[in-house]
Amino acid sequence: MSTESFPAANAISECFEAQAGQVAALIMKYHASIEQRPVMSSAAPGDVFGALPQHAPETAEPFENVLRDVECIIIPALTHWQHPMFLGYFPANASTPAMLADLLCAGFGVQGMLWQTSPACTELEMRVLDWLAKLIGLPESFRFGAAGASSTGGGGVIQGTASETTLAAMVAARYAHGGTDHSHCVVYGSTQAHSSIEKSAKLCGIAQDNVRHVPTTENLAMNPAALQEMIAHDQSAGRVPIFVCATLGTTSTGAFDPIGTIGPIVTASNAWLHIDAAWAGSAFVCEEFRGSMRGIEHAASFNFNPHKWLLTNFDCSTFWVNGAARRKALIDAMSIAPEYLRNAATESGEVVDYRDWHAPLGRRFRALKLWFVLRMFGAAGLRAHIRSHVEMAQWLEAQVNADERMELVMPRSLALVCIAARAHRGNSANELTRAMHDWLREDGRLFLTHTVVPDGTPEGRYTLRVAIGTPSTRQFHIAKAWDLLCEALENVYSTSAG
Amino acid sequence: MSTESFPAANAISECFEAQAGQVAALIMKYHASIEQRPVMSSAAPGDVFGALPQHAPETAEPFENVLRDVECIIIPALTHWQHPMFLGYFPANASTPAMLADLLCAGFGVQGMLWQTSPACTELEMRVLDWLAKLIGLPESFRFGAAGASSTGGGGVIQGTASETTLAAMVAARYAHGGTDHSHCVVYGSTQAHSSIEKSAKLCGIAQDNVRHVPTTENLAMNPAALQEMIAHDQSAGRVPIFVCATLGTTSTGAFDPIGTIGPIVTASNAWLHIDAAWAGSAFVCEEFRGSMRGIEHAASFNFNPHKWLLTNFDCSTFWVNGAARRKALIDAMSIAPEYLRNAATESGEVVDYRDWHAPLGRRFRALKLWFVLRMFGAAGLRAHIRSHVEMAQWLEAQVNADERMELVMPRSLALVCIAARAHRGNSANELTRAMHDWLREDGRLFLTHTVVPDGTPEGRYTLRVAIGTPSTRQFHIAKAWDLLCEALENVYSTSAG
Numbered sequence: 001m002s003t004e005s006f007p008a009a010n011a012i013s014e015c016f017e018a019q020a021g022q023v024a025a026l027i028m029k030y031h032a033s034i035e036q037r038p039v040m041s042s043a044a045p046g047d048v049f050g051a052l053p054q055h056a057p058e059t060a061e062p063f064e065n066v067l068r069d070v071e072c073i074i075i076p077a078l079t080h081w082q083h084p085m086f087l088g089y090f091p092a093n094a095s096t097p098a099m100l101a102d103l104l105c106a107g108f109g110v111q112g113m114l115w116q117t118s119p120a121c122t123e124l125e126m127r128v129l130d131w132l133a134k135l136i137g138l139p140e141s142f143r144f145g146a147a148g149a150s151s152t153g154g155g156g157v158i159q160g161t162a163s164e165t166t167l168a169a170m171v172a173a174r175y176a177h178g179g180t181d182h183s184h185c186v187v188y189g190s191t192q193a194h195s196s197i198e199k200s201a202k203l204c205g206i207a208q209d210n211v212r213h214v215p216t217t218e219n220l221a222m223n224p225a226a227l228q229e230m231i232a233h234d235q236s237a238g239r240v241p242i243f244v245c246a247t248l249g250t251t252s253t254g255a256f257d258p259i260g261t262i263g264p265i266v267t268a269s270n271a272w273l274h275i276d277a278a279w280a281g282s283a284f285v286c287e288e289f290r291g292s293m294r295g296i297e298h299a300a301s302f303n304f305n306p307h308k309w310l311l312t313n314f315d316c317s318t319f320w321v322n323g324a325a326r327r328k329a330l331i332d333a334m335s336i337a338p339e340y341l342r343n344a345a346t347e348s349g350e351v352v353d354y355r356d357w358h359a360p361l362g363r364r365f366r367a368l369k370l371w372f373v374l375r376m377f378g379a380a381g382l383r384a385h386i387r388s389h390v391e392m393a394q395w396l397e398a399q400v401n402a403d404e405r406m407e408l409v410m411p412r413s414l415a416l417v418c419i420a421a422r423a424h425r426g427n428s429a430n431e432l433t434r435a436m437h438d439w440l441r442e443d444g445r446l447f448l449t450h451t452v453v454p455d456g457t458p459e460g461r462y463t464l465r466v467a468i469g470t471p472s473t474r475q476f477h478i479a480k481a482w483d484l485l486c487e488a489l490e491n492v493y494s495t496s497a498g
Numbered sequence: 499m500s501t502e503s504f505p506a507a508n509a510i511s512e513c514f515e516a517q518a519g520q521v522a523a524l525i526m527k528y529h530a531s532i533e534q535r536p537v538m539s540s541a542a543p544g545d546v547f548g549a550l551p552q553h554a555p556e557t558a559e560p561f562e563n564v565l566r567d568v569e570c571i572i573i574p575a576l577t578h579w580q581h582p583m584f585l586g587y588f589p590a591n592a593s594t595p596a597m598l599a600d601l602l603c604a605g606f607g608v609q610g611m612l613w614q615t616s617p618a619c620t621e622l623e624m625r626v627l628d629w630l631a632k633l634i635g636l637p638e639s640f641r642f643g644a645a646g647a648s649s650t651g652g653g654g655v656i657q658g659t660a661s662e663t664t665l666a667a668m669v670a671a672r673y674a675h676g677g678t679d680h681s682h683c684v685v686y687g688s689t690q691a692h693s694s695i696e697k698s699a700k701l702c703g704i705a706q707d708n709v710r711h712v713p714t715t716e717n718l719a720m721n722p723a724a725l726q727e728m729i730a731h732d733q734s735a736g737r738v739p740i741f742v743c744a745t746l747g748t749t750s751t752g753a754f755d756p757i758g759t760i761g762p763i764v765t766a767s768n769a770w771l772h773i774d775a776a777w778a779g780s781a782f783v784c785e786e787f788r789g790s791m792r793g794i795e796h797a798a799s800f801n802f803n804p805h806k807w808l809l810t811n812f813d814c815s816t817f818w819v820n821g822a823a824r825r826k827a828l829i830d831a832m833s834i835a836p837e838y839l840r841n842a843a844t845e846s847g848e849v850v851d852y853r854d855w856h857a858p859l860g861r862r863f864r865a866l867k868l869w870f871v872l873r874m875f876g877a878a879g880l881r882a883h884i885r886s887h888v889e890m891a892q893w894l895e896a897q898v899n900a901d902e903r904m905e906l907v908m909p910r911s912l913a914l915v916c917i918a919a920r921a922h923r924g925n926s927a928n929e930l931t932r933a934m935h936d937w938l939r940e941d942g943r944l945f946l947t948h949t950v951v952p953d954g955t956p957e958g959r960y961t962l963r964v965a966i967g968t969p970s971t972r973q974f975h976i977a978k979a980w981d982l983l984c985e986a987l988e989n990v991y992s993t994s995a996g
Contacts, residue, residue, distance in 0.1 A: 010969075011591065011592065011593035011594065011809055011970065012526070012529045012593070012594055012969075012970070013594045013595075016522060016525070016526060016594040016597070016598075017519065017522045017523055017526060019594065019598055020519070020521075020522035020597075020598060020601065021515065021519055021522070023518075023598050023601050023602050023605070024514060024518035024519070024601070024605075025515055026602070026605070027602065027605030027606075028514060028515060030605065031605075040614070041616065041618070043617040043618070045613070045617075045646075045647060045843065045846070045848040045849045046621070046646050046647070046848070047617065047621070048617055048618045048621035048622060049621040049624055049625055049642075049646045049647075050646075052621075052622065052625040054628075054644075055629060055632060056630070056632070056633055056872045056873075056876075056877050057872070057876050057877065058876055058877050059876040059877075059878050059879070060873075060874055060875055060876040060878075061873045061874060061876065063595075063598075063874060065873070066869070066873050066874060070602065073618070074618045074622065075618075077616070077617045077618035077621070078606060078608050078616045078617075078618050078619070079608060079614065079615050079616045079617070081607055081608045081609055081615075081616075082607045082608075089838070092607060092608075092609045092860070093607070094509065094604065094606075094607025095509035095510070096509065096510055096511045096513075096517065097511075097561075098604065099514070099601065099604040099605055100514075100517055100518060100521050100561075102600055102601065102603075102604040103518065103521050103522070103525070103597065103600065103601045103604070104524070104525065104568065105600075106592065106596065106597040106600040106601070106811045107521070107522075107524070107525030107529075107592070107597055108525075108528070108579075108580075108592075109579050109580045109590060109592025109811060109812070110577060110579045110580075110590075111579055111590045111812055116577065117577050117579075117587070118575070118577045118579075119539050119543070119545065119546055119575045119576075119577070120539070120541070120546045120571070120572045120573075120574075120575035120576055121576070123544070123545070123546035123547040123550075124546060124550065124572065126547055127546075127547055127550040128554075130552075131553060131554035132554070134553060134554070135554055146552075148543075148544050148547045148548075149543065149544070160658060160858050160860075161858040161859055161860045162859075163857060163859045163860075164857055164858055167857060171700070171701050174703070175700075180681070180705035180706075180707065181681055182703045183678070183679055183681065194836075195834040195835075195836040195839075195859075196834075196859060198834050199832065199834045199857070199859075202669070202831065202834075203665070203701070203702060203832075203857055204702055204703050205672070205680045205702050205703030205704070206703070207678035208678070209678065251836075251838055252836075252837070252838055307860075311509055313604045313607060314607070314609055314860055314862055315862055333700065334697065334700070334701075336693040336694075336696050336697045336700075337693075338692075338693040338750075339750070339948075339949055339950045340587070340749055340750055340947060340948070340949045340963070343947075345543065350543040350544070359661060359662055359665060359697070359701055359857070360658050360659040360661050360662055360813075361659055361660075361661045361693075361697075362658075362659045362661075362805070362812055362813065364812055364813055368572075371564070374555070375554075375555055375558075375559045375563070375564050376558055376559060376561060376564060377558055378554075378555050378556055378557040378558040378559065379554050379555065379556050379557075380556055380557050380558075381557070381558050449838060449841075450837075450838070451837055451838045452837045465838070471508075471509035471510075472509065472510070
């Protein structure tokens with residue numbers, strides 16, 4: 001097997017089962033030993049690029065050579081997102097059920113741009129999106145329901161990233177307003193909303209001057225009164241509010257915009273209310289974490305990423321529209337029907353063609369992984385997964401609250417804990433917190449990312465985000481993370497004292 | 499194992515190796531038996547949706563149950579893109595090296611939005627994109643080259659689909675022209691260009707009135723004189739030509755726009771010339787198929803899909819920019835830098851952060867599959883793969899030319915053969931060709947899609963596209979396809995005679 005070369009079109013090698021076994025073994029070995037590695041790669045810019053040959057090989061190389069380079073060149077230059085001490089950004093969950101489904105997806109090699117190009121690819125997606133909508137408590141109007149494609153409900157779709165769903169929602173919103181001159185269209189998100197709003201505006205040609213950053217209240221949630229005022233001001237100036245993004249669980253600190261209050265304001269303005277719950281949406285599988293969903297009936301569209309915190313490998317960003325009219329607006333904004341894609345099923349109107357639900361035409365069979373995850377963990381398993389991380393965050397919150405040297409910059413949000421040092425002996429809180437972060441980066445055992453929380457100063461508050469949610473993280477890892485935070489601070493104290 | 503239920507965060511099951519073995523075996527069985535199935539699923543709308551439970555399971559289900567449903571519910575409702583008689587659309591190649599890499603990608607579960615979030619994920623992509631650029635004959639200015647991230651060359655990136663790269667190129671083009679009022683921006687493609695130009699224009703807010711469909715010459719390639727005239731007319735009316743998409747290998751008939759002539763016209767107009775070689779680009783690994791690349795130095799960006807015809811599983815759409823100035827234009831159009839993504843590596847300017855090269859923020863480690871494919875087939879293997887399909891198409895072309903009942907509607911293009919019946923005993927060519935298509939669909943042994951070729955009539959010429967490129971297709975399958983085309987026509991003759 002080691003000297004095998006593939007003849008022209010021998011795409012399905014007889015060695016595949018054995019090779020898949022080798023890859024599966026490597027994956028198990030990787031996860032079993034992940035804790036022995038520093039979380040973040042120590043590779044310098046250019047290391048991997050320079051280690052790889054300058055040209056593709058002329059003739060086929062044996063699989064073993066490739067696998068050897070995976071171990072020698074690739075793995076050492078990974079940042080280990082599945083490491084239990086990876087508490088940076090937001091998590092990107094991976095699980096073996098999702099891996100198995102991804103393998104199956106690759107194995108089938110079908111492409112689901114139209115219903116006709118693989119009915120199962122479309123209809124499994126419709127069904128699991130209905131399952132998931134129900135599981136997180138979205139109202140019935142977001143689901144296809146028993147009527148399937150002919151539903152008066154909206155229905156859901158899998159996209160690649162939350163950024164892409166924001167773009168899709170914004171384009172649908174703009175289309176719903178008609179016209180070709182978009183220079184008067186205005187979009188709104190809080191000052192804490194995700195950068196994808198600005199990026200979507202750039203992509204879809206809405207001037208940066210017409211992207212509103214709505215001020216927040218002290219908990220960093222959008223201030224509804226400020227939104228109302230901005231909308232009124234824009235309207236009186238002849239501009240058209242088309243799109244408001246409310247965030248449930250902001251990237252920076254996990255703040256929740258009050259959609260119950262925002263909803264009626266947006267509805268009155270005739271704009272499209274999009275809910276970005278990219279991270280927090282996974283937690284809504286637990287009823288006790290759904291308080292922020294009050295007012296969801298005002299939303300035109302809703303997004304969250306099972307690839308963040310619901311055990312489903314990247315990419316899996318789920319997006320729903322509320323009711324058939326919103327579904328129509330989305331499809332009208334996206335659909336183009338060239339002759340070479342025409343077919344009887346599409347023209348019957350009895351099917352969903354997902355190519356009209358997003359920017360890409362082609363699409364992978366991503367529903368498989370969501371289906372495998374939902375079945376192999378079960379709703380109860382997913383809830384336990386979420387709750388375990390929230391409990392760890394509660395424990396960490398208690399440690400910080402009991403320690404005079406540090407403080408919570410913002411209240412804990414689900415499993416996100418925002419921590420900073422307090423000022424100490426002439427060193428400012430920001431100096432100390434930055435130095436802690438530098439120490440932790442140098443140390444390598446714990447990976448955190450930071451944010452800057454507005455505090456009325458020009459500089460803001462430098463804050464360490466502890467984002468719990470990697471599946472391998474256990475309570476003792478969080479205890480270790482807390483020890484490392486304390487160790488970092490002690491070291492910073494002694495350095496700044498010296 | 500069969501009764502295993504996953505406790506909360508046990509994302510990496512000890513049964514994974516065994517389960518991966520079962521999936522690999524299922525994939526091998528699927529491919530081994532694929533030829534016994536009709537190419538297209540006979541599922542009716544709602545069949546799969548209705549066969550699935552209405553709710554997600556409350557508790558974990560054993561893997562075996564899921565796998566059983568894959569066999570009973572999913573597989574019968576697939577359209578088999580890897581079936582040797584799948585000659586519709588364009589192919590979507592799958593191969594076991596790419597499957598292994600996709601499994602590994604899922605296994606690592608890393609997310610490559612920034613260089614820092616996994617250096618290997620970024621730098622392997624930079625390197626294999628350089629490999630591939632060289633392999634298809636793109637000039638050096640499209641590659642990173644030895645200088646890597648600091649290159650004066652452009653460099654490449656993997657995106658999901660050609661549609662997304664068209665959008666990225668159009669947004670970069672618009673950004674390069676500055677300003678916030680885009681109502682005067684005009685984009686151009688031939689009447690035969692892909693629908694993604696129109697869709698991208700819709701997405702990025704360019705009025706449909708400002709999307710020009712440039713007439714073609716008799717071979718359905720863009721007419722450069724007509725382009726020049728349209729550009730001049732738009733300019734004299736105060737509009738701004740920002741983007742021209744030239745297609746190498748159109749979706750409908752595989753026509754090649756003459757970029758050697760178009761290039762200087764676009765350059766003179768200061769617009770961005772994007773090359774869409776989504777399908778044909780794979781063939782450029784063979785020097786003898788590169789004639790249409792003459793003039794490529796005028797291009798600002800270039801795209802093709804290894805997931806179509808280069809043995810790399812969907813999704814893998816490769817996109818290059820020509821020179822550092824175009825790279826800067828793309829990045830300037832796409833980048834947004836919130837605090838929570840700031841890091842030292844990015845700020846050093848010594849690394850590439852691919853999130854700024856496209857709409858999505860998060861990204862999978864897709865470079866792995868391109869790397870596995872390039873190494874495990876080798877350049878020679880990929881060339882043989884392409885040549886084998888072109889040879890099959892030449893054989894089919896010869897059969898059609900030797901048969902008085904049918905004709906080539908357009909000259910064969912690489913491995914795409916466009917065939918129609920000739921008029922016969924009072925039945926028009928279109929009636930007969932449509933009826934042949936209906937017969938083939940009913941029969942189920944051969945899957946073709948159609949197009950309508952402009953022929954001066956309002957109706958146009960109904961044409962069957964035989965798109966050879968599925969890896970399992972061998973010469974005898976094409977012989978069988980030819981027999982089926984003849985059988986279809988005989989049946990149509992006898993029916994219309996009766």
